Amino acid sequence: MIEIRGVSKIFQGEKAVDGISLTVHKGAIYGLLGSNGAGKTTLLKTLAGIYRPEEGTVTIGGKPVFEAPEVKQRIIFMPDSPYFFPQASIRSMAAFYRSVYPSWSEERFKELAAVFRLDQGRKLSRFSKGMQRQAAFWLALSCAPEVLIMDEPIDGLDPVMRRQIKNLLFQEVAERGLTVLISSHNLREIEDLCDHVGIMHGGKMLVEKDLDDLKADTHKIQVAFRDERHAGALTAKLQILHQEQRGSVNLYIVKGDRERISRAFHVYEPYVFDLLPLTLEEIFIYEMGDAGYDAQPILL
Numbered sequence: 133m134i135e136i137r138g139v140s141k142i143f144q145g146e147k148a149v150d151g152i153s154l155t156v157h158k159g160a161i162y163g164l165l166g167s168n169g170a171g172k173t174t175l176l177k178t179l180a181g182i183y184r185p186e187e188g189t190v191t192i193g194g195k196p197v198f199e200a201p202e203v204k205q206r207i208i209f210m211p212d213s214p215y216f217f218p219q220a221s222i223r224s225m226a227a228f229y230r231s232v233y234p235s236w237s238e239e240r241f242k243e244l245a246a247v248f249r250l251d252q253g254r255k256l257s258r259f260s261k262g263m264q265r266q267a268a269f270w271l272a273l274s275c276a277p278e279v280l281i282m283d284e285p286i287d288g289l290d291p292v293m294r295r296q297i298k299n300l301l302f303q304e305v306a307e308r309g310l311t312v313l314i315s316s317h318n319l320r321e322i323e324d325l326c327d328h329v330g331i332m333h334g335g336k337m338l339v340e341k342d343l344d345d346l347k348a349d350t351h352k353i354q355v356a357f358r359d360e361r362h363a364g365a366l367t368a369k370l371q372i373l374h375q376e377q378r379g380s381v382n383l384y385i386v387k388g389d390r391e392r393i394s395r396a397f398h399v400y401e402p403y404v405f406d407l408l409p410l411t412l413e414e415i416f417i418y419e420m421g422d423a424g425y426d427a428q429p430i431l432l
Contacts, residue, residue, distance in 0.1 A: 133158040139188035150335035166332035180209035214268040241274035261288040356404035
């Protein structure tokens with residue numbers, strides 16, 4: 133559905149996006165993560181056809197996006213700060229969207245009125261940040277897009293509305309095959325939503341995997357050795373992202389096959405060995421640390 137191949141975008145001689153390639157299949161929810169300044173927003177705007185890449189290609193459904201109105205009519209891009217025309221209300225913005233998007237569904241717009249419960253005649257500039265975000269979702273979903281691209285979409289929403297938005301997105305994906313690409317610093321929300329993730333840093337893609345595969349490939353281990361020298365012996369055998377000692381217990385973050393890792397530790401017959409699941413937030417922090425991005429451990 134979405135194909136990005138070797139894309140680079142340069143601003144004032146610096147590559148904000150550097151040779152990125154990725155594929156997002158129809159009906160997928162793809163989470164784009166990264167450090168501040170990693171190039172996520174630039175990549176999203178390039179995908180939405182707002183920026184022209186200096187190198188590489190961006191296609192949706194096999195067609196280039198930039199300067200292609202017929203392709204952009206199938207896309208909704210929601211920036212981190214919702215934009216509406218000055219003095220506009222939801223009703224007047226709906227009239228504008230209706231004139232631009234052939235896929236606009238008046239029936240869907242009326243259905244969603246019961247979900248968002250916002251005054252359609254009130255000026256959007258008088259709404260709170262969270263209410264403006266709700267209005268943006270209301271309008272976007274009423275357009276019935278094939279592709280929804282969102283930059284920090286849940287910022288400002290209360291927990292009840294966050295759950296409502298997630299349910300609506302799942303419904304759109306299941307019923308219409310909506311394809312979603314979402315960038316967010318709220319990794320707990322991404323973990324709940326996405327089935328595939330990419331982690332960016334310095335304009336490059338560090339990791340790009342199915343979420344379940346990513347979590348199955350990184351492990352947290354608590355171990356107490358019979359001999360302190362055994363801890364050093366493991367360093368050459370495994371890909372260790374992080375290691376620390378708390379009293380007699382050693383903590384490791386290790387990448388690789390679960391069974392191979394388990395065998396490597398059990399060779400030394402440790403007193404204690406616990407292999408624990410990692411959250412996406414923990415994986416992100418230690419991937420960033422492995423890439424040289426300073427981070428404080430959050431292990432408890």
